[in-house]
Every structure is written in structure tokens, then in C-alpha cells.
Amino acid sequence: xxxxxxxxxxxxxxxxxxxxxxxxxxxxxxxxxxxxxxxxxxxxxxxxxxxxxxxxxxxxxxxxxxxxxxxxxxxxxxxxxxxxxxxxxxxxxxxxxxxxxxxxxxxxxxxxxxxxxxxxxxxxxxxxxxxxxxxxxxxxxxxxxxxxxxxxxxxxxxxxxxxxxxxxxxxxxxxxxxxxxxxxxxxxxxxxxxxxxxxxxxxxxxxxxxxxxxxxxxxxxxxxxxxxxxxxxxxxxxxxxxxxxxxxxxxxxxxxxxxxxxxxxxxxxxxxxxxxxxxxxxxxxxxxxxxxxxxxxxxxxxxxxxxxxxxxxxxxxxxxxxxxxxx
DNA sequence: CACTCTTA
DNA sequence: TAAGAGTGG
Numbered sequence: 001x002x003x004x005x006x007x008x009x010x011x012x013x014x015x016x017x018x019x020x021x022x023x024x025x026x027x028x029x030x031x032x033x034x035x036x037x038x039x040x041x042x043x044x045x046x047x048x049x050x051x052x053x054x055x056x057x058x059x060x061x062x063x064x065x066x067x068x069x070x071x072x073x074x075x076x077x078x079x080x081x082x083x084x085x086x087x088x089x090x091x092x093x094x095x096x097x098x099x100x101x102x103x104x105x106x107x108x109x110x111x112x113x114x115x116x117x118x119x120x121x122x123x124x125x126x127x128x129x130x131x132x133x134x135x136x137x138x139x140x141x142x143x144x145x146x147x148x149x150x151x152x153x154x155x156x157x158x159x160x161x162x163x164x165x166x167x168x169x170x171x172x173x174x175x176x177x178x179x180x181x182x183x184x185x186x187x188x189x190x191x192x193x194x195x196x197x198x199x200x201x202x203x204x205x206x207x208x209x210x211x212x213x214x215x216x217x218x219x220x221x222x223x224x225x226x227x228x229x230x231x232x233x234x235x236x237x238x239x240x241x242x243x244x245x246x247x248x249x250x251x252x253x254x255x256x257x258x259x260x261x262x263x264x265x266x267x268x269x270x271x272x273x274x275x276x277x278x279x280x281x282x283x284x285x286x287x288x289x290x291x292x293x294x295x296x297x298x299x300x301x302x303x304x305x306x307x308x309x310x311x312x313x314x315x316x317x318x319x320x321x322x323x324x325x326x327x
Numbered sequence: 328c329a330c331t332c333t334t335a
Numbered sequence: 336t337a338a339g340a341g342t343g344g
Contacts (some may be wrong), residue, residue: 007328020329039344176328233339
């Protein structure tokens with residue numbers, strides 16, 4: 001399994017933040033938040049970022065701390081959220097993936113804590129509730145900060161890639177290698193890390209291996225994606241070889257006498273995902289800092305000192321880069 | 328997901 | 336050399 005295998009095929013290069021000034025980046029909100037919830041939250045004491053009625057709001061701190069990175073480098077983020085309703089034809093695959101994710105989360109918790117099934121159930125329900133609040137409050141904060149939000153019909157990642165393909169944005173911002181299979185022309189990774197961002201070039205990747213987009217997706221399926229397990233004994237090298245020798249997924253599977261459940265659907269998910277052309281947004285950002293502060297520290301009871309510096313940086317960077325003229 | 332170690 | 340398993344973040 002493993003999507004990271006795609007990394008070994010991807011055309012990657014290091015870029016400077018300075019080179020990104022003035023650009024627009026479509027950020028997969030779910031992906032971006034996940035990063036904070038697995039780092040920031042995980043290393044702090046339990047309940048530190050929880051409201052009196054038990055709602056986890058660590059994401060608010062994450063957003064406040066993460067946004068300055070964009071603004072200080074004159075990058076406009078556009079946050080793309082997953083759609084709630086999935087199309088009929090993708091239901092089957094989505095369900096399978098969700099099932100797997102649930103299973104994996106459960107397994108991870110169990111392994112980590114060594115707890116019994118009752119404890120696992122508690123953790124699971126908490127995780128479920130967490131998700132709703134996180135998305136709700138992230139939207140709430142971004143709205144007050146006037147940061148563009150796009151609601152994707154289905155997968156946020158796919159919508160972000162589509163917007164990049166349409167030229168609506170300059171880059172997709174994601175840690176996920178799926179962006180490459182989705183045909184995102186340029187994907188930026190490590191936007192939130194200390195060092196320089198990493199650029200993933202779609203066309204260069206195809207050219208480097210002399211592949212079509214379809215073939216790249218087929219290689220992904222052979223190695224395994226979020227939606228399917230790969231073929232046993234097939235990694236990046238073998239997958240490329242198989243597709244090159246046999247033309248496409250079907251030829252490769254035939255040669256290996258292998259089968260991938262739902263392969264047609266998964267293929268379509270990457271090549272023709274459910275996206276919209278009507279994703280409009282305004283990059284002229286006029287944040288209501290007071291409203292944002294009130295929302296975070298009063299409405300959601302986040303200790304003011306946790307977000308003070310972040311809000312300061314947002315204010316300063318917006319004034320400096322001229323993104324904001326105050327409204 | 329990255330890094331490292333083990334195995335074929 | 337390639338793939339898979341394991342672990343830490």
C-alpha cells in the first residue's frame with residue numbers, strides 16, 4: 001500500500017518562498033487541518049484546547065498560527081472544503097475508503113493506547129464529533145478573516161486540482177501525492193514547514209517517465225491508492241514497467257493475472273472527479289480582526305495568549321503586503 | 328507521510 | 336535493487 005510511492009516518480013524541486021509572492025494557492029482544507037491536529041494537538045495536554053462543553057477547537061489555533069505564513073510571503077490561500085454529498089457513482093468507492101480509514105484509526109488508537117474496545121469506541125465517537133466542530137469553526141474563522149473559501153462538490157483535493165488546471169489558482173497546496181494523480185499542474189508541499197516549499201510538477205513528471213496522465217493514474221492504482229490496495233509485489237519500478245510494456249492498467253493487470261476491485265471507478269475518480277467550474281472567490285482580503293478575535297477567544301473560549309501572536313502577525317503581514325487596506 | 332531496517 | 340514492514344511524528 002502507500003501513496004508515498006508516487007513520490008519516487010514525481011518531478012520535485014525546491015522553491016523559495018520569495019518566488020511565490022503574489023500567487024494564489026488552493027489549499028485542501030481537510031489536508032491542511034489534519035496536519036495541525038496531528039502535530040499541535042498531539043503534543044499538548046489533553047483538553048488544553050477544549051471548550052467548557054467539551055468541544056475540541058485546536059484547529060482555531062492552527063488556523064491563526066498557520067495563516068501568517070501565507071500572508072507574510074504575499075501568498076493568497078483559497079481554502080477548499082470537502083462537499084458533504086457524494087455523487088452516486090462514487091458512493092461505493094467512498095464508502096470503502098471511509099471504512100478503511102475508520103478501521104485504520106481504530107487500529108492505531110488501539111495499538112497506541114493498548115486499551116479495550118470500550119475505550120476505542122469512546123475515542124471513535126469523539127473523533128467523529130471533532131470533525132464537525134472543526135469544519136464549522138474553521139469556516140467561521142476564515143469567513144471573519146475574509147479568507148476565500150470554496151465548497152467542493154465532493155473531494156476538496158480534486159476541486160483544488162481542477163481550479164489549478166483551469167488557471168483559477170497558481171498552485172495546489174497539499175502534502176498529499178494524490179494531487180499529482182488528479183493532474184494538478186503544480187503542487188506545493190511543506191508550505192507550513194520551516195524550510196523551503198517543495199514543488200511537484202505534473203507535466204515534468206509525465207515527461208520524465210514518458211507517460212500519459214491515464215498511465216500515471218494506472219501506475220498509481222497498481223501501487224495502491226487511498227481507494228484500493230496495490231498489487232502484491234508491485235512498487236514504483238515494476239508499476240511503471242508494467243504500464244509501459246502493456247500500455248494501460250488492463251494490460252498490466254492481465255499480465256500479472258491480477259484484479260483491482262472497482263478499478264474503473266477509482267480511475268474516473270482521478271481523471272474525471274466531481275468538480276465545479278463555478279468556484280468563484282475574491283482575493284481582495286479585508287479581515288475583520290475584532291470579529292475574528294472575539295470569535296476565537298470568546299465564542300470558542302480559546303485562551304487569548306494562545307492566539308495573540310498569530311493575530312498580530314496576520315495584522316502586520318496584511319498591512320505590509322498591501323493585501324489589506326482595511327475595510 | 329518520512330525515515331530506517333529487513334527480506335527476497 | 337525493489338518491495339514491504341515497522342516506527343515515530
